[in-house]
Each structure stands twice: as C-alpha cells, then as structure tokens.
Amino acid sequence: xxxxxxNQSPDIPEGKTAGPWREAWTGFKxxxxxxxxxxxxLFFVALALVGPLIAxxxxxEQDITKRLMAPSSAHWFGTDDLGRDILSRVIxxxxxxxxxxxxxxxxxxxxxxxxxxxxxxxxxxxDTVISRLFDIMLAFPSILLAIAIxxxxxxxxxxxxxxxxxxxxxxxxxxxxxxxxxIKQDEYITAARGIGMRDxxxxxxxxxxxxxxxxxxxxxxAVATAILEAAALGFLGLGAQAPAPExxxxxxxxxxxxxxxxxxxxxxxxxxxxxxxxxxLMGDGLRDALDPRMKN
Amino acid sequence: MTKPxxxxxxxxxxxxxxxxxxxxxxxxxxxxxxVSFDVYPGETLGIVxxxxxxxxxxxxxxxxxxxxxxxxxxxxxxxxxxxGPEEMRKVRRDIQMVFQDPFASLNPRHTVGKILEEPLIVHxxxxxxxxxxxxxxxxDIVGLSGYHAxxxxxxxxxxxxxxIGIARALMTNPKLIIADEPVSALDVSIQSQVLxxxxxxxREFGLTYIFIAHDLGVVRHIxxxxxxxYLGRLVELADSEALYDKPLHPYTQALLSAVPVPDPGFERxxxxxxxxxxxxxxPPSGCTFxxxxxxxxxxxxxxxxxxxxxxxxxxxxxxxxxxxADGNDNKTLVTEGSI
Numbered sequence: 001x002x003x004x005x006x007n008q009s010p011d012i013p014e015g016k017t018a019g020p021w022r023e024a025w026t027g028f029k030x031x032x033x034x035x036x037x038x039x040x041x042l043f044f045v046a047l048a049l050v051g052p053l054i055a056x057x058x059x060x061e062q063d064i065t066k067r068l069m070a071p072s073s074a075h076w077f078g079t080d081d082l083g084r085d086i087l088s089r090v091i092x093x094x095x096x097x098x099x100x101x102x103x104x105x106x107x108x109x110x111x112x113x114x115x116x117x118x119x120x121x122x123x124x125x126x127d128t129v130i131s132r133l134f135d136i137m138l139a140f141p142s143i144l145l146a147i148a149i150x151x152x153x154x155x156x157x158x159x160x161x162x163x164x165x166x167x168x169x170x171x172x173x174x175x176x177x178x179x180x181x182x183i184k185q186d187e188y189i190t191a192a193r194g195i196g197m198r199d200x201x202x203x204x205x206x207x208x209x210x211x212x213x214x215x216x217x218x219x220x221x222a223v224a225t226a227i228l229e230a231a232a233l234g235f236l237g238l239g240a241q242a243p244a245p246e247x248x249x250x251x252x253x254x255x256x257x258x259x260x261x262x263x264x265x266x267x268x269x270x271x272x273x274x275x276x277x278x279x280x281l282m283g284d285g286l287r288d289a290l291d292p293r294m295k296n
Numbered sequence: 297m298t299k300p301x302x303x304x305x306x307x308x309x310x311x312x313x314x315x316x317x318x319x320x321x322x323x324x325x326x327x328x329x330x331v332s333f334d335v336y337p338g339e340t341l342g343i344v345x346x347x348x349x350x351x352x353x354x355x356x357x358x359x360x361x362x363x364x365x366x367x368x369x370x371x372x373x374x375x376x377x378x379x380g381p382e383e384m385r386k387v388r389r390d391i392q393m394v395f396q397d398p399f400a401s402l403n404p405r406h407t408v409g410k411i412l413e414e415p416l417i418v419h420x421x422x423x424x425x426x427x428x429x430x431x432x433x434x435x436d437i438v439g440l441s442g443y444h445a446x447x448x449x450x451x452x453x454x455x456x457x458x459x460i461g462i463a464r465a466l467m468t469n470p471k472l473i474i475a476d477e478p479v480s481a482l483d484v485s486i487q488s489q490v491l492x493x494x495x496x497x498x499r500e501f502g503l504t505y506i507f508i509a510h511d512l513g514v515v516r517h518i519x520x521x522x523x524x525x526y527l528g529r530l531v532e533l534a535d536s537e538a539l540y541d542k543p544l545h546p547y548t549q550a551l552l553s554a555v556p557v558p559d560p561g562f563e564r565x566x567x568x569x570x571x572x573x574x575x576x577x578x579p580p581s582g583c584t585f586x587x588x589x590x591x592x593x594x595x596x597x598x599x600x601x602x603x604x605x606x607x608x609x610x611x612x613x614x615x616x617x618x619x620x621a622d623g624n625d626n627k628t629l630v631t632e633g634s635i
Binding site for chain 1 (some may be wrong): 352356359385386389392393396397401403405415419442463467
C-alpha cells in the first residue's frame, strides 16, 4: 500500500499531452455535420479573401444590352437588371456579409463580455443595473430595435453593423454573467485568492478563460444570425446602399424581376442560406465538443 | 513557553439571513460564534466537528478568504483583521491552504506546471527559469515527477491531485498551512499516503498545520492537539492523547464512541445522541449542546459555559467541570437512557 503507483499513470503517454482545446478538437472532428459546416465557412472565408482576384467582373460593370440574361457559359449566374454579372456580385458580396457577421459579433462579444463579467464578478447593485439594462433591450423584438437604431443613425452598412452589434450585446452579457457567477463559486478561485492573487489577475487568468467555451459556441451561431439580420436590413434599404453587392440588397433589387429572371434572386439567396447553414452546423458541432455534459 | 504562531481570539462569523422582496435582514446564521485558540510553531492543531459546525468557516476566516464578523487573528505577531487587501495579499505568502476537493481546487484549463508556478509569479519571483526549477523540485518532493508539469489536472487521480494541491501550498515557503479536510475526498488507501506525506513535509520544512476534518481517526493520526467544535463554538481543546483517552465534554464522548473500531468482536456502549443538530440560525440558549446532552442541568439552559482549563493542556466548555476539575470522573462514563 505504501508503494502504490504515484509516479506514473500508465494510461497517459509521456510528453506534451492533450489540453482542453485539443480534446475539444477531437470531439469536433467526430461530427460529420460540424466538419461540413466548417468546410462551408472556410470556403466562404476564402472566397471573401481572394474574391476580387477570381471574380470575372467588377461589382458595377454595367452592360444594358445584356440585362437579365439567364445563366450561361459567359455569365454562370446570369445578369441582373443593369446587366451586371451576378456571380461577380455574389463573390464580392461574401466580403460584406462575412465582414458584418464577424465584426458585429466581435463587437457584441467584447461589450457583452465586459458588462457580463463586471455584473457577475462584482454583483450587488452593479449587477442589478446591468441586468435590468439587458432585460430592457431584450424586451424589444431584436430586428425592430435594429431598425430603430439604424433610423436614428441613418441607413448605411456601418450603422447596420453597429445596430446588429448592439442588439446582440445582452445575449452575450447574460451568457457570460451566468458563467462567471458559477465559476466564481469554484474552489480554484478561492484557491487563487488564497495564494494571494489580485482580483484582476483572477479575472483574466482564471475566470475569463473558463467562461469562454459557451461564448465561442454562441458567437459562431450569432455570426449566422448577424448575416441574416444584415441581409434583412439590406433588404429593407437600411443596410448597404447601392451599388454595394450586399446579398440582402441584391434580393431586394431582384424582387421586381422574380417571375422573369428568378436567377437574380436565387443565387444571392443561396449564398445567404449556405453561409448561415455553415455557421449553424459549425456552432452545433462546437457546442457538442465544448459542452462538458456531452463528455463521459 | 514558546510564543504562539497564531493567536485567535473571539472569532465570529454571522451570515445575515435575508428575506422578503426588499432583502431585509431577518436574523443571522451564527456559523462561528466566538472561537479562541493558539497555534504554536511546528505543531498540528486538529479541528473536528460535524458538518455545519463552522470548522471550514473558521479555516477560511484565518486567511481572510471570509471576513470575520468579529474577533482578532494575530499571526506571527501581526494583527490580520485590520490589514488592507494589498498587505493581506502579502501575508498570504506565509499562510497557505490545502482544499478538500482536489477536483474543484485546480483550474482545469491550466497545466500543473502553471498551477504551481502561479504562487511564485504572484509573489514576485521574476526569473522564469528559477520558477520552473522550483516547480520540478516540489513535484519531486510531493512524490510526482518533473514531467508531470506539462499535464492537465484531469489526467491525474484524486490522490495525485491532492499532492499537486499540497505542492501549490508549499511553493511560497509558508509558515502555516491550513488544511481543510484534505483527505476526506480520497479513498481510504490513498488517505494514509497523503497524511504521511503531510507529516514528512512538516518535519522537513518545519511547517505548522491547522488540520480541519470530520474524521476523528484521521485527526488523531496527525494532530498534536485537537479542538472539538459544535455549533460554531469550541467545546473542548486538548492534547491529542488526553482527548482520546479521557474526553471530558459529553459531545466529545459521543463523537468518540461513534468512531468505528476495526475489530468485529469489539463491543462497547455507543452513545447515540438524540435529535438533530440545531439550526445555527436559532441556536439554543445557554450551552448550545443542552438540547441533546445526557447530563443537562438547569444552569446549561441559561448560562453559556466558557472554555476553561481543567488540566494541563486540557480545556473544556461544560458546566459539569465548573470550578473543580476533579471528582467528576463518574460523569465521563455514560449510562444509557439518561435523557
């Protein structure tokens, strides 16, 4: 009994071993849907990065003689009412949609996390004020709130992005707050205080990294909704302005030609659908991989 | 007599009970209600009691992880209760804690190396190579190996994790280690290993322990002196041998009679206390034990007994021993059905 194996744990190979992130990746790889989602997302990210190089035409090269042409070998996705190549515009549009998606979510995550951490860690009246603020924001239907914000700021892509970021803040704020509340009770936080750590170090070195997993999941899913919301605002004329090839805006412009030239609407719509699907599949996979309850 | 390393006087912790929509305070839970004791350098003071008696709360107050409601804590000649956060932070270098749950007390996202390095970073060891060297050294000391530094806590067993927790407590060369039920989450076979490790470390580094536990056998094994707590108060404090050979307080007697003996043929009279432990939100008047005590007298209901010395190194808070310490031996033997 005195010489029980305390020096070796035979089940673990020596050397650098799996951390929590690597373990999550192993779990993520197991899901085919998640991999497909990640592949779609990567495809659109790549498209956005190299888009201008591979797009056959620019976003605003008009040729009235070739307006509303059906898909052909010259124009794979056909042309719109001004004779612009739809394929080129969809490719360029991926930049706008992903840009809005990523940056609005980053904005919401940063602001929401900061507020959520403050509310969760310091508690008391600070928590009450911040939480009630979130409640007020959540009381509005989110798209209505976004429309209101854009109406105040004036319609433009930048303002649409700000509006989308703002309406998503309370979602992240509440998520982080609840996570911080539960982590704050964990014994390793008491232990950290016990060894003489300062509050700021505890926050950034212990609480923050441990509350990030649900944020990553929620963030991925939120990119999808943000893209949809941007498209909705674009469709309503409150987002990107002509001639920007924003997908939602392209849908709105194509509305009048739906019966005669359905390709003007189908391809931007497909692009929106695929991107959103990709982010959703990836988010679901991440949730399964990062959720400790799914592990055994 | 040597100067005590830690001197605790009248330590109290009352948790407010809030009720109603406005959160008005409707009374207090008296988790710790006036505890006093001294701890001398190099010794191990065991603190035992049922769950909820305030022993962990006491331990946490000593490090001011919980703010005491009242009382004085003098450590190494310094009063701790009045210190500001930054001064207190520096004192924590000398007082460290080992926690009960080896699974919850290590950050799952940090490697063992990082967990052990952190106390050094926090207390200003600037040189990274120095820190790494010390981490390896202490991993060896607690019976693990240097290469374990790159692993994560979930890759270790409970006993190994507790060794990591002990190593973390040792990193800053503390004088006092408060061990809050360090072995109660472990298998019995692993418990003795960890206890032996703690004893070896005590000899090697001249540590002083406050060892909190609910297992009397474990406490007997490791402690020089033992304090028994009941409902937030210290009811008996004595040298380990004296306490186990001749327990004075009726509560201690009942506790000891419940310790299992590894002999199936052994028969003895078990003292089974009646009733439940009363709520600390509304503790009984006088001696808090009087509701369950087989020797209850009238004075017990009205007057709080103070902890007084009855013998060299033996103190008890019980009216049975008021005034003269001797001549009460008959009362330490319990007869059945006397309530």
